[in-house]
């Protein structure tokens with residue numbers, strides 16, 4: 001019983017730290033927090049092998065392609081129109097044997113300038129979110145579905161995703177992570193080959209090959225929200241992050 005209380009206190013402490021990092025000054029406790037955490041796994045409709053054979057995602061990368069070669073291919077890629085306006089491709093960064101891979105949607109303005117993933121405001125929030133569950137950027141590989149910035153940060157189109165997804169798929173096959181954190185709807189639907197809305201995909205693990213995939217709200221989306229809606233979604237994201245933390249602890 002004493003251990004349970006200590007665990008609860010630790011959870012509350014982490015949550016308060018996260019809220020403080022996000023600049024939240026007041027909190028309300030909703031049903032999401034008071035309910036026990038869900039921790040069941042859902043089988044995705046598509047394994048990486050199935051995705052490989054899906055015509056939707058074309059142009060397979062040769063299996064012998066290593067990280068150095070893959071990075072070069074991406075740097076010179078002209079598979080879709082997005083190459084025309086990019087300043088830099090954003091391949092991703094982190095340990096090539098990371099246990100956790102974080103997958104976003106596409107580079108934004110700052111990422112395009114620096115050629116690095118999640119270095120703008122949503123990157124700061126992502127870093128805070130990970131730190132709040134004792135996961136640090138240096139230990140995870142961070143990348144995105146699309147490697148070039150879409151103009152005005154618009155949502156990438158189906159053709160662009162189809163053209164670029166083989167790079168992400170190959171990155172995942174090289175890293176072979178135990179866990180994948182999908183940020184937002186584009187990453188979730190692309191990885192899981194699902195059309196369901198984010199709220200029905202989040203909050204539980206989906207199996208994709210060897211990896212368990214957790215879906216959460218994209219930090220950029222959380223930043224765009226205001227008032228109680230923002231607070232509600234942050235609370236939901238925190239709930240999902242805590243499920244991830246419990247699973248990640250097995251691989252530390």
Ligand code: SF4
Nearest residue numbers: 077079080083148164
């Ligand atoms: S977004 Fe992807 S597929 Fe399109 S040009 Fe950039 S690297 Fe190539």
